[in-house]
Amino acid sequence: MEFTELHNPNFEDRSRPVNGIIIHSMSEYINGMFANDFLADIGLSAHFLVGVDGAMYKCVDPDKKAYHAGLSEWGGQKYLNSSYVGIEILVEGDNDWSDFKKKIEDPATFKAEQYSSCIKLITWLKTEFPEITNENIVRHSEVSGPAVRPNDPKPDPGVGFNMIRVREAIKTPT
Structure with a gap:
């Protein structure tokens, strides 16, 4: 798999094996800072970013624990950062919270290239x-x-992101 390697210093060793993936979305830029730089600046991280053009960026090795989910729970597990990989789908532009929340409700926000890269x-x-x-x-x-x-409550990736499309592509029940 080919990625552009970025660095985010916010990670640690995992305490549990990887057994899941969380799909997020965030603005491509926030206050003029690229997404990975913004996350690093506030003490957070994601393993991967998927750019608006479908480019894939690796920010933290998936063998390590990144700080993307915070308070979280699924299938009887809590604090999923310890066992889940985080993928951020980037929303085009430099968006404030209000604009971002509107954009993630719109299916046109998420591009075919992003779905293709996310599925790969x-x-x-x-x-x-x-x-x-x-x-x-x-x-x-x-x-x-x-x-x-x-x-x-976290709203991302938003109802505009077609999770059914992703689940069908990887044969996940909806």
């Missing part, structure tokens, strides 16, 4: 980490939504 990346990760099950390939909003974070 997930397929590769499933080969690298055979303990990843299709049921554990989820949206951030599914694992850090209102049931888990009633005061700060």
